Amino acid sequence: MFTSLFSWCVQGLLWLRYRVEVRGLERIPRRRGTLIMPNHPAEIDPVIVTALFWRRFTPRPVMLEDFYTIPGLNALFKVLRAIAVPNMEYGQSSFKLRRLEHSLESVITALEHGDNVLMYPAGRLWRQDHEVIGGASAMHMILQRIPDLPMVLVRTRGLWGSSFSWAFNNGRPSLAQAFGNGAKALLKNLIFFTPRRRVTITCEPAPPGFPRTGDKAAINAWLDAWYNAEGPDALTLVPYSLWSRTPPKIAQKGQAEEADLSRVPDAVKNAVSADIAKMLKCDPAAVSAGKSLRADLGMDSLQLAEVVWWLDEKFGVTEIDLNELTTVGAVMAIAAGGTAGGEAHIEPAPKAWRIGAHRPLPAVAPGETIQEAFLRTCDRMGSCPACADDLSGVTTFRKLKTGALALADVVRELPGERVGVMLPASVAADVVILGVLLAGKVPVMINWTLGERNLQHVVDASGVTTVLSSYRFIERLDNVELAPVEPMLVFLEEVRRDRITLGAKLKAAWHARASAGRLLARYPCSSCSGDDPAVILFTSGSENRPKGVPLTHHNILSNIRGALKAFPFSHRDVLYGFLPPFHSFGFTVSSIAPAVTGLLACHHPNPTEGRRLARGIAKWKPTLLCGTPTFIKGILRVASPKQLASMRYFVAGAEKAPDDLFDAVDRLGTGACVLEGYGITECSPVLTLNRPGDPRDGVGLPLDGVELRIVNIDSREPLPPGQQGLVLARGPNVFNGYLEADVAS
Structure with missing residues (x-):
């Protein structure tokens, strides 16, 4: 009854704007x-x-x-x-x-x-x-x-x-x-x-x-x-007003640019034609440059996705949108290192992305736990922008706090004391991590690139039964196997739609008005101490199975405090984070540090997308970028000095920074410099860092509170300066030991 009434109402509303003529419906048998x-x-x-x-x-x-x-x-x-x-x-x-x-x-x-x-x-x-x-x-x-x-x-x-x-x-x-x-x-x-x-x-x-x-x-x-029996449908513009017969203006379409094949080597053209013909099992002569991949060759989205994979595998070309793959000629131009059309438009940052002189300087808020430091930072920062990405836009500290509180009420009802999180660098990841912590639970950061065997070990070792993720994110993952966690996935889109009701949003907004002290007494995180685990990360598993690394609140906050003493932040500094939060650097530096210090941060979800990262820098204008030398070189290889004009520091870690990285940054001519550091997951992760303004000296000096000693690998005897050996580290950022399951193994 309801649906029939609804159908009548919809048809009545459609009648107001559309004069619909139906032909042949009466001849359709009801079956x-x-x-x-x-x-x-x-x-x-x-x-x-x-x-x-x-x-x-x-x-x-x-x-x-x-x-x-x-x-x-x-x-x-x-x-x-x-x-x-x-x-x-x-x-x-x-x-x-x-x-x-x-x-x-x-x-x-x-x-x-x-x-x-x-x-x-x-x-x-x-x-x-x-x-x-x-x-x-x-x-x-x-x-x-x-x-x-x-x-x-x-x-x-x-x-x-x-x-x-x-x-x-x-x-x-x-x-x-x-x-x-x-x-x-x-x-x-x-x-x-x-x-x-x-x-x-x-x-x-x-x-x-x-x-x-x-x-x-x-x-x-x-x-x-x-x-198409009646031919193409004519473009028809119907006025919006009875009083004016002027038709509405349509969005202007720029002159379509044909792919420029003048500089594409014949070898590339022939390879593209041959491989597409092989995919379609047809004659390469039928795969000419002007052929439309969809209309003429009949390729569907799965086959186009195969072309994307093939371009990456054979020509090393990444960051391709399926909508770029229009013709065979477009594929040839992309394969040759060009583009299918003109340079991508860089949209300006939203007006809310403003950095006023009134913004407080970054400083770690007092507190024993990350939750406490975050809530006290929110009290201090108020409506100042906190973080941003292309999907969520600009999020203020007040909005970040509200979102985390709303999610905490949902996470509190999930089974277990540990909750898996599988998200890229993003505002959503920041909200989820903080929401899990406010719910009094421990986030377990899931590395989706580990492979099925290692991913199963992560599940077994951590004991997680729920993994928070996103449809939008997982849909864009290529060539990964998620079978061990698929039954556990809870999607944020469903949580937002089904669990965070209007009442829940209003409740969270009301609670967000309260001070840190009142909220800490109200939420389960009030029983957490600085020595409790704040996160469980896993090593890469490159040599053996990944090891579970529990880091305490004290580990992470001390590491952030030491980094702030080594780095002269100003109120205009902006951090660009793109390392995934399952990476210790991505978790501590990109997600947690901005939330507990007030440092403004922007995110990009994929560290391999050099061109999009360069466009993101031009849009958000960060001053500080943290990543591996490989990813930073990927940006420098495709970016123009104009795109990187806002950058002050490129902080490199996780692998040895080659000399050509320093040379590439010097060639920008913008005054930016590379600061190399060293750290490991078990140390939260930063141990050493070259200081701004000081001469480059290896991987720099230890952070405040960190003690290092170089010893003989066999005897553990201290070695004199200049000799290679085993690095021993001691400090408040060093973890207490691996997960029990990994210790036993």
Whole structure:
């Protein structure tokens, strides 16, 4: 009853803006287990088609997880029994492929049980004025399982140019903005007088000539021909106002740049043509530079992801967006070290990213634990910006505190005293780590690159039963095996949608107004001491199985205090963090240090993306960057001096810094310098650091409170200066011992 009433209401609202003409619906027989197959010219057509078919078929819509997980709408999609599928346009992973297989299995099961399903064969929004099924494989897979499947073909025309279309926005439309503009138009035109867009919808049962038993190419070619039987859909702009007949302006599309192949060696051109032909099992002569990978060669998202992997493997080219792979010529240009188009636009930092002279200097707040130091830092910093990344934008200390408190209430209910965290360098990682600590639990940082065997050891040694992560992050992981932790994954998107309700947000916001002292008495972390574990990190496992390293609050805070005494921070300093928090340097320096000192920080999730890191520096204008020499050299290799103009210090550690790294920074001519240090996970991690302004001297001097001695490896006798030996370290930053499971082994 509710859904029928809702369908009537939706159709009534659509009537206010759309004049829909339906052809052939009356000829469609009502049969259970029918697959409804529309084309996809705009983001609004799923609403129109679902409402049209609802009373007769009550179809279960298949939709991308990007839409299924939208807060607020997710409850409606559950009522509609929608089936979510992962978005394969942004890379692949074994986890993502398994979820795609599970989603398709859900579609097939629903059809076999008599449910009607609405699914888009192309699986993607129009980028041009006609349907391109390309290499999509879902229809072929379904028909292999259900050859006699009842099917209804649906052709929608008239939406190309709608504010919900790619044409209007010169890119994927923002649903919030499109619906908002529509609502304003209705109000401005007194609701009932809004100019209406003419839309035609043609429905037809799959005819006897449909190639049910054909291969993927035959099925997709037939569908392309049917959807485009009336030719390209005309670009139609409908005024928003009854009082003015001026059509709305569409986003201007820059002149498309053809890939410049003049400097691409013939060997590269031939290699690209040959390898793509090998992937597609076709003649290399058919793979010419002007061929569209999707429209002409029929490549789907999985095959394009294979091209991305191949470009990295064979040509060492990384940081490729699937949307860059438009033609064979674009692949040739990328393989040769060029780009498929012009230089990427660097968006400016948000206005909230301001550093005023009133900002307090970085200083470790008093406190025995990280939680206490963080809350006291929040009291001191107030509404000053705390951290930022491209996804979350700018987060103030007040907002960071509120988010951590809201998450702490959720984490408190999770089983066990240890909670796994598997996230890249990001604002989200900062919130999760602090939320776990405020809940009185210990974060176990999961290294997703360890491989299945070592990852299983991490699970067994730490005893974690829950791992906090993110759909968005895991979907972009390539060539990693997560089987040991997959059953334990709890996704932040689901937590935010299902567990952090409006009431929980209001409660956290109210509590965030309280002082550190009052909050410490209210939350379970009040019973923590400085000698309790603050985190469990794992060594890399390069020589043997990874070892669990518990670091106490005292270990980490003393290391940060020692670093601050060695480094002359100003109120204008900004840290750029990109090492993952499973790395000891990434955890202590990039995540914890800013939270307990007030140092402003910005993040990027992938340390291997030199070009994007360079653009991030140009955007956020950090002054301090911490990373391994390899990652820093990756940035310097592709960045211009202008992009790195804000940098003062490149802090290098975790591996020996080569002379050419120092030379490359000197050549920038910006006055920046490299500061090399040394440390290990067991020491929280920093032991030594070259001081700013001092002559370069190896890996520098020990931090305050750290004592070092070089001894003979066999006799443990002290060695005179200048001789090589075993390094012994003592200080408040040195851990107390490995996890029991690793000690026993």
